[in-house]
Amino acid sequence: MDGHIVLEGVTKAFGENVVVNNVDLSIGEGEFFSMLGPSGCGKTTTLRMIAGFEVPTEGTIILTGTDVTHVPPAKRNVNMVFQAYALFPHMTVQENVEFGLRIKRVKRDEVRARTAEAIESVQLEGFEARKPAQLSGGQQQRVALARALVNRPAALLLDEPLGALDMKLRKEMQHELKAIQVRTGTTFVYVTHDQEEALTMSDRIAVINDGIVEQCAGPREIYEHPSTAFVAGFIGTSNIVNLRVDRSVDGNAVMDVSEGNRIVAKSDTKAGETLRVTVRPEKIHLSAGGLGDDASMVGGRISDVVYLGSMTQIMVDLATGDSLTVHRLNDEATTTEAKVGDTVTLHWAAANSFVIKGVSTIAESGGDSALDAPDNHNGRQET
């Protein structure tokens, strides 16, 4: 594999406890790369191994073509933005930012120029003489960025950098971070547990669970084609249905639920086998028919309606015993109001049913929605 930062078979164990398990990653130059996963999944440990604070138990880390697996952090050309920033409390903003350059004994003129440039790039001119305690959370965040960027690192490693900020500031900083990344062209390796943050900012995302990379792809791919049950569950809300293949038509696997009712997914799987299929709630339509023969079409009864502002979440119990979550935008086109007890028919295109790998059900911690998809869909198999 080649890339700007390459991890080959990296494993990290603390005693018996394997935190990172045989991870292979390749991060390209100038990429905004995110590692996304629930807390304790090993993403921060992976980042700390890239920074050099932890030495892998197994495997190799290659940075711009050089094996740095056992190189201490001070000698690696990467810099880290720490959770809660870790600004030196006894130094001013200026002193914090120029720390790295001073340590490296860069010439005084250059230190001054580069520090000024870094402070300007995070729009903190005029705050040079302040101590970190006199700055707001957002400003501290910028100092941390400037302190790292001033060293012109080959990659910037960010460990949940927005975790300490409130919601509104977080959104602002997301845009700003992305803008800085694009402007400087620096490779960003970004660790977060916030799926929305990862989806908005990243070029590519590695979804990590239990020390294993579940999927590594662009945001759209991750969201729309989740490759494992974990990814489907962790990113957004998702329905998972077990599909027993009754017949195979034109590369589609079809399960006949009842007369005229069927669930369809794109797959070559032969009749008789069982697939796990996921479908995003907003891809399911409530209105009557018209998606064609190769579309899924199932009838059911509304069991719950939750108003969520821009959309409405509707839970539908199927005749199969499964239950599906449906999202419907609250726009002008939505004329009819869904009521609990109504009988409805659900439709979605075959292309929106994705066959997923993995046998695990969605992890409890998966996703940030309390209204997550029902996690048990094997009712049909047992009857």
Place this chain on the structure above:
Amino acid sequence: MARDSSTFVVISPWGKRLLAAFFVIFLVVLYLPTVLLIIFSFNNGTVAAFPLEGLTTKYYGLAFQSEEIRKALSASFWVGLGAAFFATLIALMASYPLARRNVRGKALISALMLVPLVVPTVVLGVALLILFQRGPGQIGLGLMRIMLAHIVIAIPFAVLILLPRIASIDRRLEEAAYDLGASGLQTFRFVMLPLIVPSIVSAFLISFVFSIDEVVIASFLSSEQVTYPVYLYSGLKFPEKTQTLIPVATIMIVISFALAFGAEAIRRYGDRRLVGK
């Protein structure tokens, strides 16, 4: 913790008045001996007893003319300075790994380090007396030996001040420094040291105050030159000598108060600097 000013839940209004009265009496009794000592330092008599026989400052003059007192004071000062310096240095070196690294046998080392605090000073005194007089080498007695003994007891004081402060400093500050290219020594010099200087000063002052007041071990280990507390102690056993001792004692008490409040002020200043960490 609730920080409101309401005391309703913890005490009734009358109970509060009662406690306040108790507290006032307590403070009076607490400071009475010190105040008496200051009054008696101006007593124009030969014994420290009531009634006063008039006021004078002549004993202050006598005290400072006394070669013995001057020598004892200077001995105490140097012993205290040495003990405080080495105890603080050794404690600082030991606190760092104990707070930050995985040290094998950490519990045992911590226990060993703190035990001198609970060992009766009289036991430690005789034990050191035996070691210096009958141990291998038999190095004899003297001020240097007193300083060594004071180091042993001052180390746990200093560690108890330094270790919590070092442990309270966010590990990520050091990691940030390493990450920016600093070596272990540079990280200590530029990040850790500035943040713990107030605690170092505080540990030094506490060790110093302890040493210049320590009498039991010093009296076992002193030879011809005694430290000030030992001199005071032997003097206090003879009532006719006490009146010349009180003026110096008064000055020592004032200095002790100044050091105690000074150490606390420095510690608070250090805390303030870390606010918003």
Place this chain on the structure above:
Amino acid sequence: MATIAETPTPPAPKRRRSRRETRNDGGSAVSTYGLLAPMLIVLGILFLAPLYYIFLFSVGLKRFSPTDALASLNGELNAFSTELWTKLISVDVTVLIPGLNFDVPVLVVGIVFVVLLITAVTAGRIPEYGSWIVGVAFVLLLAPFLTFPAGNNLLRLVEFSSEGQYMRLFFKSVSMAMTSSVVAVLIAIPVAYFLAFCVGKSKYTWLLIVIAPFLTSYLLRVFAWKVILGDQGLINSGLTTIGLIDEPLTFLIYSQFTVIIVLTYAWVPFICLPIFLSFETIDRRLLEAAMDLGATRMQAFRKISLPIIAPGIVAAFLFVFIPSIGEYITPTLVGGTQGTMYGQSLANQFVGGAFNWQFGSVMSLFLLGIVLLLTFTTSRFLRAGGGGL
């Protein structure tokens, strides 16, 4: 590109690297132990070695006299022997409940003591009356170790018979230390309570004012009490002047009473700190909740505050008790002949009249053993209360 590991079990880490350090935090084992080394060396030479020498002396493996002949002349042991230990610990107990006076074998006393101890620790689990039983057991456990004023002197409920001269002295020291610790704690609790809850923002300044005397010369504070309690001191001369007494009250100075007063005075400021800190940990909202649920202030204190501050109180007690048992300066200055303590007798074996280093070593090790036993069995409490040191 990402590969998806399907296997749940990781490849076993190779042994070869297992000893390698796993953190790159700029610290190696060399520097870690290098930094600890000076302290370990100092403690080894100046703390462990002296204790080892004391041990050698206590069992006759070392002696003060330079030659064997001189040693036997001075009555010193020349070879390993536990004779001196037997001499120290030869005890019989006399129980002196006022009016009664009878001997009890040590074994019986020991058994009663252990039973009371077990009751005090475990009875809390008995429903309803559990806390009362614990209370009674504690009082019975403490009472023999306390001294009570009786006329011009102090009285103990239990006494060691006079054959065990040194044990008798040791027990006297324990009871004096115990009494002053209990009194000190009883004074410090209301002071700490007042500081923690009633003075508002300035409480830390007031706390410092309370503690500051502790940091001034111990000798001088003891001496100042001599001025107060002496025959011509503040109290006696004052009382004589106003005509309440003709003769000075002699029990005020050079008695057990004086030693207890001075020890209490010396330590109260210090133990206000741990007690204050444990009051500080009480969340006032808990008390509010208790009173909201119908508890009175006293009930709220007993059911909520007391269990929270209990470790701090025990710690405070030990902070006074442990150094007081071996006290040497105070009894020498204000104790007179009545108020002698174990520590004086111990020092006397080395630098005073008795001059028997071997027996002095036995006395030292015995005292050290008791103190260490006490410290380790209660270290949980000491840690809880020592946070403020």
